[in-house]
Amino acid sequence: MNRLLLGGILSLLMVGVGLVWWQGRAQVEQEAPPPPEPVETPEPDVLPSADVTDMRGPTPPEATELSREQRRFFRYDRNRDLRITRNEMLSTRTSAFRKLDKDGNNLLTFEEWAVSTADKFDGADANRDGELTQGEFATTAPKRRARPACRC
Template sequence: MEISRFLIGGVASALLLTGGLFMWKGYSQIADEEVLPAPPPALAAIPVAGANAPKRGVAPPELPAAKEASREERRFNRFDRDRNNRISRVELMASRTAAFRKLDKDGNNLLTFEEWAAATGERFAGADADKSGDLTRVEFATTAPKRAAKPKCGC
């Protein structure tokens, strides 16, 4: 039974490959027989400037190459929202506001110890996969904040 299935599979594969080869050869013959039309006569006569034709002027000066921003410059620019080359307290804390709002359950703009402890306990319980009451190295590694995916282009 096993051998017959194997043989049937082999024959079917050979037939598929043979059929594909014939189709490929047939398509390549059709492509060889097609003749491309001649280009229109309007494109054949492109005017060319004479030897005494005036130049457009002097070439513009080369632009200086943009320097690569260092890691610290990119980090600084992320916080400097208004691009005045200074980071205000509001600009610095803006990235923390969303995280604070998640912790502030009652929405009074004050974080109590109970709110902090509840969030920490939930995070610990979520990381303790085997529910043993302590974190192994692998479980602790899951508590690290997730990094945002970098964009594929620098646009």
């Protein structure tokens, strides 16, 4: 019996709360301001204009001509700190895999490639500090072959 009485009281309480909420919402909607009046938009044929004679933007950066060796150096120097670390040198050597196949099985293992590249890096690193300066890097340039004057 107590459960039935308690259930009835809770039901009436919930209905009362719902009615109060519904009435409060209706009152808020009545006192709400009217919707704003539509704003006239300018004609689409008229473009806005401004006086920009006194305005100045930032100066553009100056372009400098790089030598062939500097361009080659910056292809390896990814973080532009003017030094090439071992990781920077190894990361760009993927196109040389075919040349590095020592056992001739048409499969290049990472060890074959890494040993050759690490040896090349160690040969160029004259002061043995683990980084290549621009002068040290210049010694790793591929040797140019003389091209024949004609294709006879």
